[in-house]
Amino acid sequence: MQCTICKTGETHPGITTVTLQRDKSVVVIRDVPAEICDDCGEYYLSGPIASRVYADADATARRHVEVEIQRYAA
Ligand SMILES: [Zn+2]
Numbered sequence: 771m772q773c774t775i776c777k778t779g780e781t782h783p784g785i786t787t788v789t790l791q792r793d794k795s796v797v798v799i800r801d802v803p804a805e806i807c808d809d810c811g812e813y814y815l816s817g818p819i820a821s822r823v824y825a826d827a828d829a830t831a832r833r834h835v836e837v838e839i840q841r842y843a844a
Pocket residue numbers: 773774775776777778779780807808809810811812
């Protein structure tokens with residue numbers, strides 16, 4: 771698909787690192803499958819993957835962990 775950020779790049783399937791902030795917690799999730807823009811590097815998560823990543827971030831925030839680095843496991 772065409773990138774909605776830079777509007778010039780095309781996205782291709784790849785692997786990215788997602789960083790999310792929840793309250794005082796920062797969650798870094800590595801090896802997340804995503805569509806990645808070949809021009810600006812913006813990534814797009816599919817619905818189920820985004821839900822999973824956000825749920826992981828919420829769970830980390832509830833444990834009051836300040837920084838957590840996870841690896842995405844399908
Ligand atoms: Zn782009």
